[in-house]
Amino acid sequence: MDKHTLGFKGSKMVVAVIVLLTFIHSVSILYIAIGLAETISSLFAGQALQEQVDSIAKFLLAFFIRQLTAFLMQKIAYRYAETAGRELRKQLVSKLFQFGPRLVQSEGTGNVVTLVLDGIAQFRTYVELIIPRMIGTAITPIIVLGYVCWLDPVAAIILAVTMPILIIFMILLGLATKTHMGRQWKSYRLLSNHFVDSLRGLETLKVLGQSKAHSDTIERVSDSYRSATIKTLRMAFLSSFALDFFTTLSVAMVAVNLGLRLIEGDMVLYPSLLILILAPEYFLPIRMVGADYHATLKGKEAGKAIRAVIEKGEAEAVKLASSVHAAEQAKWTWTEESTLTLKDVGLKHEAEGPASLDDIHLTVQGMKKIGVIGTSGAGKSTLIDILGGFLAPSSGDVQLNGEPIEGLMEEGWRQQLTYIPQQPYLYNSSLADNVRFYTPDASEEDVKQAIAAAGLERVVARLPQGMDEVIGNGGRSLSGGQEQRIALARAFLSQRPIILLDEPTAHLDIETEYELKETMLPLFENKLVLMATHRLHWMTEMDWVIVLEHGRIAETGTHEELLERKGLYYEMMRMQMEGVGEG
Numbered sequence: 401m402d403k404h405t406l407g408f409k410g411s412k413m414v415v416a417v418i419v420l421l422t423f424i425h426s427v428s429i430l431y432i433a434i435g436l437a438e439t440i441s442s443l444f445a446g447q448a449l450q451e452q453v454d455s456i457a458k459f460l461l462a463f464f465i466r467q468l469t470a471f472l473m474q475k476i477a478y479r480y481a482e483t484a485g486r487e488l489r490k491q492l493v494s495k496l497f498q499f500g501p502r503l504v505q506s507e508g509t510g511n512v513v514t515l516v517l518d519g520i521a522q523f524r525t526y527v528e529l530i531i532p533r534m535i536g537t538a539i540t541p542i543i544v545l546g547y548v549c550w551l552d553p554v555a556a557i558i559l560a561v562t563m564p565i566l567i568i569f570m571i572l573l574g575l576a577t578k579t580h581m582g583r584q585w586k587s588y589r590l591l592s593n594h595f596v597d598s599l600r601g602l603e604t605l606k607v608l609g610q611s612k613a614h615s616d617t618i619e620r621v622s623d624s625y626r627s628a629t630i631k632t633l634r635m636a637f638l639s640s641f642a643l644d645f646f647t648t649l650s651v652a653m654v655a656v657n658l659g660l661r662l663i664e665g666d667m668v669l670y671p672s673l674l675i676l677i678l679a680p681e682y683f684l685p686i687r688m689v690g691a692d693y694h695a696t697l698k699g700k701e702a703g704k705a706i707r708a709v710i711e712k713g714e715a716e717a718v719k720l721a722s723s724v725h726a727a728e729q730a731k732w733t734w735t736e737e738s739t740l741t742l743k744d745v746g747l748k749h750e751a752e753g754p755a756s757l758d759d760i761h762l763t764v765q766g767m768k769k770i771g772v773i774g775t776s777g778a779g780k781s782t783l784i785d786i787l788g789g790f791l792a793p794s795s796g797d798v799q800l801n802g803e804p805i806e807g808l809m810e811e812g813w814r815q816q817l818t819y820i821p822q823q824p825y826l827y828n829s830s831l832a833d834n835v836r837f838y839t840p841d842a843s844e845e846d847v848k849q850a851i852a853a854a855g856l857e858r859v860v861a862r863l864p865q866g867m868d869e870v871i872g873n874g875g876r877s878l879s880g881g882q883e884q885r886i887a888l889a890r891a892f893l894s895q896r897p898i899i900l901l902d903e904p905t906a907h908l909d910i911e912t913e914y915e916l917k918e919t920m921l922p923l924f925e926n927k928l929v930l931m932a933t934h935r936l937h938w939m940t941e942m943d944w945v946i947v948l949e950h951g952r953i954a955e956t957g958t959h960e961e962l963l964e965r966k967g968l969y970y971e972m973m974r975m976q977m978e979g980v981g982e983g
Contacts, residue, residue, distance in 0.1 A: 405527055405703075408484040414531070418473050422535050425469040426543040428462045429681050435459030437674035444669060473532045481528035488703070489520045491710050523703040529692045530700075537685040544682045551671045554661075555654050559682055562650040566686055569646065643690040647683040654679045732812035734897040734928060736766045738801055740787075745796030746951075747782055756782040757951045760796065767897070769924050771939045772932040773972065774948035780932035783948070784902045787930060789814050818896045822903040823880070824887035826872035831860065834871060834886055838894035846893060854889035855919045856882070881912040888916070891923055899924065901931040936976050945969065 406415065435458035442452055541563065549556035655676055661667040745760040757779045764770065772780050785791040789809040798805050800813075818838065826834055832847050839846075847867065851860055859882055863869040869876055871886075878886070884904060891899060904920075905913040913935065921941060931938060939945050939959045947954045947962070947969045954968045962969035 405484075405530065408480070408487050410480060410483060414476055414480045415535070417476055418532055418535050419539065421469045421473050421476075422532070422539045423543070425466055425473070425536070426540040428466040428469065429540065429544065430547055430678070431462035432459055432466060433674055433677040433681070435462060436677055437670055441670040441673055474528075477528045477532050480531070481524040484527050485520050485524040488523060488706055492520075492706050519703075519706055523700075523706065526700050526703065533685065533689045533692055537689055540685045541682050544678050548675055548678055548682070551675055552658075552667070555657065555675045555679075558654050558657060559650070559679065562646075562653070563683075563686070566643070566646055566650070566683070569642065640690065643687060647680075647687055650683065651676075651679045732800075732810070732816060734816045739763060739765045739799075741797075741799040742786075742793075743797040743799070745786065745793045745798065747786065747791060748794045755794075755951050757786070757793075759952055761953065762946070764928065764930075767926050767928050768943040769929040769941060770931070771942035771945045772930060772948065773934065773936065773939065773945065773969070774954075775972075776934070777950075778948040779951040780934075780948055781902050782951075783946075784900050784930065784932045788817060788819055788900050816896055816898045818891040818894050818899045820884070820887045820891065820899065820901045820904045822906050824883055824890075826875075826878070826883060826886060828872040828874050829870065830865075830868045831863070831871050831886070832867040835867075835889045835893055837890045838896065842893055847889075850889040850893035853892040853919075853922070854885045855915075856885045856889060859885070879912075880908050881916060884908070884916055885919065888919055888923060896927075898928045899930070901929070901933070903933055904931070905933070905935060936973050939973075947972075 406412075435455045438455040439452045439459065442455065443449065545556055545559055548559060658667060658672040658676060662669070662672055740763070742760050742762040745757060745762075746755050747757045748755050760783070772783055774780050782791065786793055787808060792809060798808065800808075827837075831851075832844070833840075835847050835850055836842050842850075844867075851857060851867070859878075860866055860869075863876065871878060887904070905916060908916070917938070924941075931942070942959065944956065945959060945962055946956050947967075949968060955962060955965065957965070957969075963973065
């Protein structure tokens with residue numbers, strides 16, 4: 401059983417109750433066997449059936465108690481599994497919101513969706529089954545073995561010797577199955593990511609005439625998952641057969657021993673029959689663990705994968721915990737006098753890996769339009785993620801209004817931000833509700849004004865339901881430019897003082913981009929704007945430009961100053977202008 405399985409609310413009480421019920425359950429098994437053995441042996445001795453009322457009543461009462469305790473254990477385990485699933489989903493979704501698109505991007509959209517939906521369900525199944533199974537394995541065999549030992553030490557020795565052999569065999573098979581399951585889970589993650597990416601890019605593939613050719617890739621990924629699944633099932637069937645075979649063989653050894661001693665007159669019928677009835681019950685818990693092992697292993701792996709995602713943010717959470725006092729004292733509201741300072745800030749996604757940002761010295765003050773440019777991999781998106789609170793710096797100091805803080809992941813800071821990514825997410829809801837993303841209580845009139853400011857009036861006018869038209873997944877599809885206008889309408893409606901843009905027009909054609917530019921520039925007035933882009937025509941509208949190269953700030957200045965220096969910015973501008981001229 402995974403050590404984190406009992407780390408949820410109410411786990412101690414659940415374990416205590418299941419232990420008590422398992423003990424009662426195990427004792428009821430003894431009385432079932434006693435009542436059955438007494439009845440059969442008495443009938444075999446020639447007594448009338450009417451004389452067996454007490455034994456039959458004992459059997460029926462014990463049988464009822466056994467079924468009742470099994471039902472209660474299942475019910476308690478189910479409720480605890482539901483609680484654990486809700487808590488784990490809450491933790492996962494909380495981390496996804498806390499660390500934003502970078503975490504989803506690193507894990508893969510399909511994998512994250514699979515974990516939130518299927519992964520949680522599989523984890524609940526694992527928790528529901530594994531707790532009563534493991535407790536039953538620890539208690540029932542001991543009680544049965546102790547009673548058998550009191551009846552006949554020889555039979556008890558046979559049972560005691562065969563159990564460790566079964567356990568060792570199960571461990572070996574479990575290790576082999578775990579390897580196969582790891583490969584299957586890896587293939588499953590790849591398939592889910594591939595499926596979502598293929599679905600999202602289907603329109604592009606069709607336009608480029610590559611949709612049919614892409615089917616070969618889909619077939620290859622699907623076949624890899626099919627192969628991994630078949631190998632896992634093969635191992636599951638083999639281990640189940642072997643487990644049943646060895647337990648049957650162990651019971652047969654006990655039966656042969658008892659039979660020979662009965663023939664020789666060393667044993668009487670009643671204890672022999674009682675031991676023979678109890679022998680399968682002795683092995684039943686371990687058999688149930690083996691049978692459920694393969695059914696729950698996927699849930700166990702899903703739980704590990706979910707916790708791996710959650711634990712990615714634990715280091716940052718620990719850092720933030722130490723800065724609560726300073727964060728509470730900081731004035732989060734951004735004004736014309738506010739300042740944000742980064743000193744020697746760096747970030748590594750892996751301890752031994754290369755730095756995505758290194759030695760960043762930057763001071764931002766008041767309401768300015770700041771452009772962040774650089775080649776692919778220069779660190780533009782990483783800097784935006786740090787400023788947006790999606791990532792915590794690995795090194796360096798951050799100061800807000802002169803107050804030292806550990807990072808910008810506090811809710812107070814995020815309430816100041818409007819974030820516009822390359823592809824804004826649209827929820828399966830009305831267009832108006834999507835515009836209300838940052839301000840859910842906004843009035844209909846305010847939404848209309850935001851839609852007008854974002855240039856969406858003509859789009860809304862063409863929709864059958866107007867602002868109430870359902871968009872997003874399963875709803876009416878919109879073009880990339882229209883989706884970005886939804887994001888702009890959110891920003892107009894929210895009136896938050898800071899706007900972060902991460903390549904907001906990278907996937908749009910130049911005509912659509914220039915149309916959006918006319919809409920966006922009024923939005924930037926009287927706000928702090930930090931825009932990461934590789935489209936340099938935006939820089940003429942910026943008050944300050946930051947040029948990144950290999951995770952470091954190469955140069956800063958206004959558009960005119962950087963052109964006069966004829967440094968990296970000048971070269972980038974010259975190359976882009978040559979590209980436009982050649983086009």
